[in-house]
Amino acid sequence: MGDDCRHTESAQPGLEGAALANAVAAAAVKCERTRERLTPPRRRVLELLLEADGPMKAYDLIAAYGQDGEPAKPPTVYRALDFLERLGFAHRIESLNAYVPCRMEGTSHRAAFLICECCGTAEEFEPDFAPQFAAAEAAGYAVRTVTLEARGLCPACKVEA
Amino acid sequence: MGDDCRHTESAQPGLEGAALANAVAAAAVKCERTRERLTPPRRRVLELLLEADGPMKAYDLIAAYGQDGEPAKPPTVYRALDFLERLGFAHRIESLNAYVPCRMEGTSHRAAFLICECCGTAEEFEPDFAPQFAAAEAAGYAVRTVTLEARGLCPACKVEA
DNA sequence: GAGGTTATGTTATTTCATAACGAATCATCT
DNA sequence: AGATGATTCGTTATGAAATAACATAACCTC
Ligand SMILES: [Zn+2]
Ligand SMILES: [Zn+2]
Ligand SMILES: [Zn+2]
Ligand SMILES: [Zn+2]
Numbered sequence: 001m002g003d004d005c006r007h008t009e010s011a012q013p014g015l016e017g018a019a020l021a022n023a024v025a026a027a028a029v030k031c032e033r034t035r036e037r038l039t040p041p042r043r044r045v046l047e048l049l050l051e052a053d054g055p056m057k058a059y060d061l062i063a064a065y066g067q068d069g070e071p072a073k074p075p076t077v078y079r080a081l082d083f084l085e086r087l088g089f090a091h092r093i094e095s096l097n098a099y100v101p102c103r104m105e106g107t108s109h110r111a112a113f114l115i116c117e118c119c120g121t122a123e124e125f126e127p128d129f130a131p132q133f134a135a136a137e138a139a140g141y142a143v144r145t146v147t148l149e150a151r152g153l154c155p156a157c158k159v160e161a
Numbered sequence: 162m163g164d165d166c167r168h169t170e171s172a173q174p175g176l177e178g179a180a181l182a183n184a185v186a187a188a189a190v191k192c193e194r195t196r197e198r199l200t201p202p203r204r205r206v207l208e209l210l211l212e213a214d215g216p217m218k219a220y221d222l223i224a225a226y227g228q229d230g231e232p233a234k235p236p237t238v239y240r241a242l243d244f245l246e247r248l249g250f251a252h253r254i255e256s257l258n259a260y261v262p263c264r265m266e267g268t269s270h271r272a273a274f275l276i277c278e279c280c281g282t283a284e285e286f287e288p289d290f291a292p293q294f295a296a297a298e299a300a301g302y303a304v305r306t307v308t309l310e311a312r313g314l315c316p317a318c319k320v321e322a
Numbered sequence: 323g324a325g326g327t328t329a330t331g332t333t334a335t336t337t338c339a340t341a342a343c344g345a346a347t348c349a350t351c352t
Numbered sequence: 353a354g355a356t357g358a359t360t361c362g363t364t365a366t367g368a369a370a371t372a373a374c375a376t377a378a379c380c381t382c
Contacts, residue, residue, distance in 0.1 A: 095308055128292050141311070
């Protein structure tokens with residue numbers, strides 16, 4: 001990845017202050033509606049994802065978990081990530097072994113990412129899977145989830161290269 | 162994955178005997194054309210992938226490597242996998258941490274998979290990425306590779322469910 | 323056959339993720 | 353309130369996946 005990239009990794013700047021609080025509050029509301037519990041560890045991991053400037057690895061989250069510098073235990077974070085993924089608040093990026101907060105306002109959606117191999121940003125977008133879907137159904141498959149990860153260069157890094 | 166699946170995992174039966182030898186020989190020919198070397202470890206890992214009935218994990222390959230039961234050392238297999246991926250003889254399936262031999266006759270292509278969550282088979286298909294590509298280019302991205310992995314139920318498992 | 327390049331063998335380590343189990347919390351129904 | 357069952361959490365330990373580092377060997381090609 002982009003160790004030789006001089007761009008500040010700011011294509012997806014993390015949230016701070018009121019914006020962060022609003023995002024967490026919105027998640028809390030969604031949880032109440034579905035009678036899910038946004039418990040302290042889940043809330044904390046969501047905060048960390050929202051604050052970050054880019055995809056976070058699980059052990060980055062583990063290290064950053066305690067406000068006092070105390071790391072979390074791995075199961076604490078992995079459980080929170082499972083929950084956040086299940087509720088649609090976060091996505092795992094398979095090809096990076098990393099996690100991002102969901103950036104799409106809408107409720108349920110199939111996540112897809114444009115991943116910059118230079119600066120490391122991962123931009124979520126909502127693709128039209130209709131053709132692939134049709135092909136799969138034609139072959140007799142019942143598709144449940146789709147993972148799409150496109151790698152290349154983001155606009156900023158493309159210019160410099 | 163499908164521990165409760167009673168289907169024999171035979172949607173992608175492994176190669177044996179002459180068919181296996183032919184497939185390996187075809188790979189050898191392709192290598193000669195491009196002056197790449199199909200060395201013993203590379204050939205051995207390719208054989209193991211072709212013989213398998215489904216996606217193989219790296220440590221499955223490591224365990225099965227020696228004909229005498231001796232495992233390989235991890236770097237031996239990971240290096241061979243890197244080579245096979247580079248030449249297009251194998252694909253990594255990110256969401257499974259597993260590898261399959263390429264099933265498409267054509268030369269270069271963007272791989273995509275239909276993965277059955279019941280029986281574990283992974284069928285390669287060649288999708289039309291045009292819409293996603295267009296969307297990415299419109300956003301200013303220069304896409305280099307695309308990973309698409311669809312999970313669901315294969316025809317056989319869909320019937321049973 | 324000398325020198326540069328590519329591939330391998332080997333040891334050790336790093337990174338990523340989950341199993342297992344008891345204690346605490348929460349919702350629900352007497 | 354008190355019993356009950358379901359979730360969640362804290363903790364320890366382990367398993368699974370991938371790579372770093374470096375010495376040796378094989379292979380061009382000049
Ligand atoms: Zn999303
Ligand atoms: Zn970039
Ligand atoms: Zn292929
Ligand atoms: Zn199946």
